[in-house]
Amino acid sequence: xxxxxxxxxxxxxxxxxxxxxxxxxxxxxxxxxxxxxxxxxxxxxxxxxxxxxxxxxxxxxxxxxxxxxxxxxxxxxxxxxxxxxxxxxxxxxxxxxxxxxxxxxxxxxxxxxxxxxxxxxxxxxxxxxxxxxxxxxxxxxxxxxxx
Numbered sequence: 001x002x003x004x005x006x007x008x009x010x011x012x013x014x015x016x017x018x019x020x021x022x023x024x025x026x027x028x029x030x031x032x033x034x035x036x037x038x039x040x041x042x043x044x045x046x047x048x049x050x051x052x053x054x055x056x057x058x059x060x061x062x063x064x065x066x067x068x069x070x071x072x073x074x075x076x077x078x079x080x081x082x083x084x085x086x087x088x089x090x091x092x093x094x095x096x097x098x099x100x101x102x103x104x105x106x107x108x109x110x111x112x113x114x115x116x117x118x119x120x121x122x123x124x125x126x127x128x129x130x131x132x133x134x135x136x137x138x139x140x141x142x143x144x145x146x147x
Contacts, residue, residue, distance in 0.1 A: 028055040035141035039115050039128035049128065050146030051106070051115070059092050059106055065147045071096065073104060081107070 028034055034055045041047035048065040061070035073092035081087040087109035094101045100120055107114040113130040134146055 030054050038131040038134035038146035040131045042127045
């Protein structure tokens with residue numbers, strides 16, 4: 001199987017997949033859900049969340065296990081933590097009813113993804129790590145919500 005990526009601009013990526021059995025082409029755009037990552041809180045056993053990402057790994061929405069709806073995330077900043085061995089931290093704000101409710105910091109390093117949520121009302125922090133068992137498939141990240 002051969003994958004060819006073509007990035008004409010920052011809003012559209014064409015992915016063409018060639019295999020001996022089939023040929024297909026799919027266009028993904030920035031802001032459209034491409035994959036999901038499932039996270040578990042490091043100390044609170046039952047606190048789990050699902051985060052949707054676009055083709056450029058921008059976080060779009062977060063949904064906690066047991067909730068009926070997702071919350072939109074708004075991009076704030078991205079920082080490269082360790083040059084050479086890429087690790088990035090991307091910061092988003094969570095808005096509810098037009099007010100900032102908290103911030104999410106997503107860190108990606110190698111095969112690991114981490115998330116930190118900082119609740120605005122009291123500054124309490126929650127630290128999450130990727131749940132590889134729920135997130136990864138033979139072809140990469142899952143393409144359906146975690147919950």
